[in-house]
Amino acid sequence: MIELKDITKTFRQKNKSISALSGVSLKVERGRIFGIIGPSGAGKSTLIRCVNLLEKPDTGEVIVDGQNLLTMSASQLADARRHIGMIFQHFNLLSSRTVHGNIAFPLELAGVSAADIDTRVNELLSLVGLEDKKNNYPASLSGGQKQRVAIARALATNPKVLLCDEATSALDPSTTNAILNLLKDINRKLQITILLITHEMEVVRTICDDVALISDGKIAEQLPVHAIFSNTDSVLAKSFIGNASVEIPQYYQDKLNNASQQSDEILVKVTFAGQPSNSQEFGSLSREYGVNVNIISGRLEHAGDVKYGALLITLKGSPDNRENALAYLQQDGITTELIGHVG
Numbered sequence: 423m424i425e426l427k428d429i430t431k432t433f434r435q436k437n438k439s440i441s442a443l444s445g446v447s448l449k450v451e452r453g454r455i456f457g458i459i460g461p462s463g464a465g466k467s468t469l470i471r472c473v474n475l476l477e478k479p480d481t482g483e484v485i486v487d488g489q490n491l492l493t494m495s496a497s498q499l500a501d502a503r504r505h506i507g508m509i510f511q512h513f514n515l516l517s518s519r520t521v522h523g524n525i526a527f528p529l530e531l532a533g534v535s536a537a538d539i540d541t542r543v544n545e546l547l548s549l550v551g552l553e554d555k556k557n558n559y560p561a562s563l564s565g566g567q568k569q570r571v572a573i574a575r576a577l578a579t580n581p582k583v584l585l586c587d588e589a590t591s592a593l594d595p596s597t598t599n600a601i602l603n604l605l606k607d608i609n610r611k612l613q614i615t616i617l618l619i620t621h622e623m624e625v626v627r628t629i630c631d632d633v634a635l636i637s638d639g640k641i642a643e644q645l646p647v648h649a650i651f652s653n654t655d656s657v658l659a660k661s662f663i664g665n666a667s668v669e670i671p672q673y674y675q676d677k678l679n680n681a682s683q684q685s686d687e688i689l690v691k692v693t694f695a696g697q698p699s700n701s702q703e704f705g706s707l708s709r710e711y712g713v714n715v716n717i718i719s720g721r722l723e724h725a726g727d728v729k730y731g732a733l734l735i736t737l738k739g740s741p742d743n744r745e746n747a748l749a750y751l752q753q754d755g756i757t758t759e760l761i762g763h764v765g
């Protein structure tokens with residue numbers, strides 16, 4: 423649905439030039455939610471703005487729904503852009519227009535009749551759950567409600583593609599989730615292809631089917647989200663797992679300081695880097711290896727049908743049993759790190 427071929431973009435300022443994109447190619451299949459993630463300054467905004475030519479690439483091809491946007495006349499491009507909706511981090515609503523007026527705006531520009539506009543705006547208000555805010559002005563809405571208006575406006579002309587430029591970065595976590603769910607719903611119901619940029623892995627994990635990592639204006643990695651963890655060399659997997667730090671509670675910190683090396687209980691950090699969600703690691707440890715397992719703290723997340731994250735556990739048993747239990751975990755692809763004796 424979207425294909426970028428060898429895009430380059432350099433910004434020229436007085437006496438210097440900044441290379442924002444150098445040779446970026448990517449393909450977004452129809453109906454997918456595709457995330458582009460990367461650190462600040464990596465080129466994410468420039469890249470997404472190239473898709474609707476808000477930013478014109480210096481070289482390369484931008485193909486949306488089979489049409490090369492860079493070879494179009496101005497009127498063809500205006501028409502093609504009606505099929506590419508966009509939402510922004512700061513919503514970009516018109517403060518002098520009501521919710522209805524904002525959503526109606528692109529329809530007015532497209533020359534739709536007042537009666538048809540009214541019908542369409544009502545449909546969109548119901549889709550985004552804002553029927554009761556029709557006559558409100560943006561200033562009286564919450565951030566999440568403003569983004570819902572922006573989504574409704576972006577969908578007004580029935581686009582095939584929705585571009586999301588850090589659409590949830592200005593929102594709190596629960597509002598972020600609600601907006602991500604709405605985007606996923608829209609993707610499924612309307613079969614709309616979504617390309618989003620974000621600096622948060624959580625956004626990728628929550629709704630994306632595919633992800634590309636951009637770094638220094640180049641695509642460093644690109645893969646389906648469910649495949650991140652089966653690819654042990656994946657930079658993205660490492661950054662997911664890197665976030666899975668666990669804190670040792672003070673109580674166990676004190677135990678670590680005071681315990682003898684002969685104690686039969688050890689504190690272990692267990693890191694999951696893509697294990698199937700249904701594996702039964704801890705059950706087997708007690709049953710088959712004669713050790714007692716106690717989960718102290720940690721965080722496990724799921725991406726597709728795999729889990730990742732880290733747990734802090736204690737294992738209690740004879741030295742041999744503990745060693746066998748750790749070997750069993752490692753054989754399952756789990757990383758274990760002995761922190762010390764406790765107890």
Ligand SMILES: Nc1ncnc2c1ncn2[C@@H]1O[C@H](COP(=O)(O)OP(=O)(O)OP(=O)(O)O)[C@@H](O)[C@H]1O
Nearest residue numbers: 433440441442461462463464465466467468469621
């Ligand atoms: N209009 C511009 N003029 C000059 N330089 C620009 C312009 N827009 C972007 N840049 C530069 O291009 C590079 C990529 O910027 P871009 O905004 O695309 O990155 P980003 O990944 O979206 O960053 P952030 O997450 O901080 O928004 C940066 O070095 C930035 O300073």
